[in-house]
Amino acid sequence: MIILGVVLLIIGLLAGIGILYTIGIILVVIGVLLWILGALGHAVGGRRHYY
Template sequence: MVDAGGPPIVRDQEVLMIILGVILLIVGFLTGISIIWTIGVILVVIGLVLWVLGAVGHAGGGRRHYY
């Protein structure tokens, strides 16, 4: 969807969070930097939880839908 006067609405922020988490996991694993790997794990887990909550229609973090 596109607003008439604004930028396109991103509806898949959970997917973007999961993708960023996976990228950080790979970079952290290849470089051996554990904090990057840990942040990647956290992003993947949070993204999956928000994705599941949004898919089943439950409110998560005070919002019913994440846009």
């Protein structure tokens, strides 16, 4: 999810498409939050680890 967000950010910046840039930011933030929760040992979506 983090990688997809970064790719969308780059495409959004290069192509000048604001919606891709916004979606990329949202995906990066959600991915980082899930990664932190998984690293702390909290079950995320019924899974012990989130990769």
